[in-house]
Amino acid sequence: MGSNIKLDPHGEALLKQYRELRPTLEQLAKDAYDIIRHALRDQGIYVTAIEHRVKTEKSLIGKLELKGAKYKSIDDITDLVGLRVITFYTDEVDKVAAIAKRIFDIDWKESVDKRKLHELDAFGYNSLHYICRLKTGGPRFELQMRTALQHVWSTIEHDTGYKGAVKIPREYMRQFSRLAGMLELVDDEFSRLRLVLTDYRRQIQTLVKNGQLDDVPLSADTFRSYLDLHPFDRLNRRIASVNQAEIYAVSMLPFLPVLESFGLETIGDLQRFIDQNSDDAYQLALSQLAITDLDILSSSAALQYLCLVYVLKHDGGRDGIKAIYDTINGESNANAMLADLMLEQAKTLPFMQKAKK
Numbered sequence: 001m002g003s004n005i006k007l008d009p010h011g012e013a014l015l016k017q018y019r020e021l022r023p024t025l026e027q028l029a030k031d032a033y034d035i036i037r038h039a040l041r042d043q044g045i046y047v048t049a050i051e052h053r054v055k056t057e058k059s060l061i062g063k064l065e066l067k068g069a070k071y072k073s074i075d076d077i078t079d080l081v082g083l084r085v086i087t088f089y090t091d092e093v094d095k096v097a098a099i100a101k102r103i104f105d106i107d108w109k110e111s112v113d114k115r116k117l118h119e120l121d122a123f124g125y126n127s128l129h130y131i132c133r134l135k136t137g138g139p140r141f142e143l144q145m146r147t148a149l150q151h152v153w154s155t156i157e158h159d160t161g162y163k164g165a166v167k168i169p170r171e172y173m174r175q176f177s178r179l180a181g182m183l184e185l186v187d188d189e190f191s192r193l194r195l196v197l198t199d200y201r202r203q204i205q206t207l208v209k210n211g212q213l214d215d216v217p218l219s220a221d222t223f224r225s226y227l228d229l230h231p232f233d234r235l236n237r238r239i240a241s242v243n244q245a246e247i248y249a250v251s252m253l254p255f256l257p258v259l260e261s262f263g264l265e266t267i268g269d270l271q272r273f274i275d276q277n278s279d280d281a282y283q284l285a286l287s288q289l290a291i292t293d294l295d296i297l298s299s300s301a302a303l304q305y306l307c308l309v310y311v312l313k314h315d316g317g318r319d320g321i322k323a324i325y326d327t328i329n330g331e332s333n334a335n336a337m338l339a340d341l342m343l344e345q346a347k348t349l350p351f352m353q354k355a356k357k
Contacts, residue, residue, distance in 0.1 A: 011064040017074035018060055021139065025054045028138055029081045032104075035134070036083065036143075039103050045095055048148045051084040078110055078131045081141035086151045089191040093128055093145045100143055104132035107140060149187045153180060201225075214268030223256055226267050235278050235302035239285040245297040252300050254328045258307050261323075274306060280313070280351040281305035287345050304328070312346055 007015060033052040040047060055063075063077070071077055085096050100106070110131035127146040133139070146154075157176075207216050208225045216222050232252070240247050264270050285305045304324070311320035318339045325335035346352055 005061050005065050011068040014074050025081050029054050039099050047087050049086040053082055055080045078140045079142040084144040087147050090147055090187050091191050096145045107131040147187050149183050213271050214266050216267040232302040238282050239301050240297050242289045245295045247297050250298045250300050255303050258327050277306050277309045280309045283349050
């Protein structure tokens with residue numbers, strides 16, 4: 001057996017059953033893992049890890065030596081196959097559990113919610129444990145669901161020997177309990193903060209949809225919500241019509257630092273920025289595109305010309321134009337040449353004449 005442990009005849013019989021069952025257990029571990037992985041993905045739940053394993057023979061022998069008499073057959077040992085789902089947030093443990101109830105048959109008599117035990121030093125063991133069976137039948141298996149912080153703490157406890165045979169002095173036990181309490185608080189606060197931020201984003205989306213744009217600060221999240229209203233579509237279509245160009249979608253988030261550098265603080269400021277500069281942005285685009293046969297255009301073209309017009313109107317000159325290109329394209333010496341070309345093409349446009357007066 002590769003071990004100094006001597007099992008009694010009953011233990012040897014259980015071990016023999018395990019060896020015969022091993023191929024089935026390996027397949028069960030794989031099937032259960034695939035089922036829960038696909039179910040979580042289909043529900044849009046992203047977890048930090050999904051682990052699966054079959055209990056090793058060495059581990060089983062140790063278990064049988066200690067309490068082999070309590071098992072009548074190998075089927076009574078429920079953790080021969082184990083799965084563990086590690087979530088980011090505490091509330092996601094319950095979401096995973098709800099999915100597990102749907103995709104597996106749960107043995108409720110054997111399952112336990114260790115989160116409800118409320119032991120002072122049990123943070124790392126506060127997993128939700130389900131004893132499951134595939135809908136198609138077969139051996140039972142254990143499914144553990146816990147947060148990433150609970151998993152890390154459990155690993156630390158195991159590594160330090162906190163739950164080992166050697167008794168740890170009371171002062172160190174107290175430090176462990178304090179740290180466990182702090183981590184449990186952090187775990188709960190992360191979940192609470194996520195809920196608060198989710199509510200905030202919903203409120204912002206409502207304000208944007210209702211047109212209360214001056215009440216919405218400009219940020220990455222609010223900019224995304226504003227883009228759902230397609231504020232640049234009309235100008236993009238005007239620009240594309242110059243050469244009957246096709247428009248392909250790209251991200252406009254790289255322009256956010258440029259807009260912030262203009263002093264725009266709210267989505268309302270951004271809307272006024274568009275309204276005040278759209279006609280001039282079209283004229284600038286027309287001066288460039290009319291002399292080309294460009295027949296494909298990115299969806300950021302309108303916003304790029306709006307930014308260029310703003311810089312030109314506010315006397316940002318070559319450096320201001322280059323800064324835009326550096327931000328959206330990455331710093332390059334070629335951006336200085338693009339800036340010079342832009343200045344040359346724009347100098348005869350009406351809005352530039354007004355800016356000089």
